[in-house]
Amino acid sequence: MDHPLVSVIILTYNNFNYLEQCFDSVLCQSYPKLEIIISDDCSRNFNKSSVENYLRNNKRENIVDYKVMQNNKNLGIVKNLNHTIKTSKGSYIVPLDCDDCFYDEHVISLLVQKFLKTGANIITGYRNVYDKSLNKFLYRLPEKKKIKLFTPDHMDQLFEELCRRNIIASACTSYSRKLFEQYGYLDESYKVLDDYPEYLKLVRLGERIHFINTTLIKYRLGGISTGKAINPAFEEDINLVLKKEILPYPEKISKRLYRVKLYDYRRRTEKNVNLFLLSINYFDVVLIKIVERLKFSIKTYLINKYQI
Incomplete structure (x- = not known):
């Protein structure tokens, strides 16, 4: 069997607490043909030689190549990821956040099997969400009731669901290089949102996002989109998503959801x-949001209390 090269991409920026744990989850993969590329986005204290030594001393024969790069200036996540994808050589590209880990040693093998069997350009799967220590399991995403949205007959519903919220995690989404050859690279008008605008665009254009029925990632809470601190760049990107990816397409979503957005x-x-005055004009939307907030609070309480 021919084994296409897979590029595992890890971006870093001032966050090295869990880097070795992340590396180890790549180095233990059973897939026989891997390339690892680490790209640091001009961190204050990135130790390039130390990272290179760790990879050199711990890699096995299945790591056919590795690169450790550091940008001379901060590019932001989207530009850094585009630059790293262009540098990579794999037929398939598997991004991995530097504070997360692959679920087990078979993840990449299963992904490649799925790519080859389906001819998919993009694949996502389950992630198990943990606390910061990555010891306490909290819950699994996406919810099972959402999985049917990834079938060909439900792409319109998937677009509407994505307009409500992003249910696809970049942490467990992988790409065929053919996707970028067909659609171009990630939209660099965004700074930190490399995933959400891309999913909206792809689904809107009719590109199916395939789902693999397995857990791919151990996901650590506390990143840009899960932390409590407000990130200005993230907020600006969300505004741009509304302006560029959702509001210009009212015919693709319900009138009620359009009013919400x-x-x-x-x-x-x-x-x-x-x-x-805005709340008066959108009184129906305010009621919807109050109900959603109550449902979310109840669900969070039950998860924390009963681990459901």
Whole structure:
């Protein structure tokens, strides 16, 4: 059997607490033909030689090549990822966040089997969510009831669901190089959101996102999209998603959801908006959000109390 080269891409930026744990989850993979590329986005104290030594001393024969790169200036996640994808040589590209780990040693082998069997350009799967120590399992995502949305007959519903919220994690989504040859690289008008705008664009254009029924990632809470601190670049990117990927396509989503997104965009971007008047004009949307917040609070409480 021919084994196409797989490029595992790890981006770093001022976050090295769990790097060896991340590396070890790659180095133990059973797949026989891997390339590892680490690209640091101009961190303050990135030790390139130490990373190279660790990979050199711990790699096995299945690691056919590895590269450790450091940008001279900070590019942001999207530009850094594009640069790293262009540098890579694999037929398939598997990004891995530097604070996460592959679920087990068979992850990449299963992904390649799925790519070859289906001819997919993009594949996602389950991630198990843990606390910061990666010891306490919290829950599994996406929810099982969402999995049917990844079938060919439900692509319109998947686009609408993605407009509500991103249910696809970049942490467990992999790509064929053919995807970038067909659609181009990631949109660099975004700074930190490498995944969400891309999923919206691809599904809107009719590209199926395949789902593999296995857990791919041990996902550690506390990243850009899960941490409590407000990230200005993330907030700007979310505003741009609304403006560029959702609001121009009202015919593809329900009228109610369109009103919700229009309310969100106005509330987030109109500096002199009167929130009281806006809430009156969008009273139906405010009620929807109150109900959603209550449901989320109840669900979070049950998860924390009963580990469901």
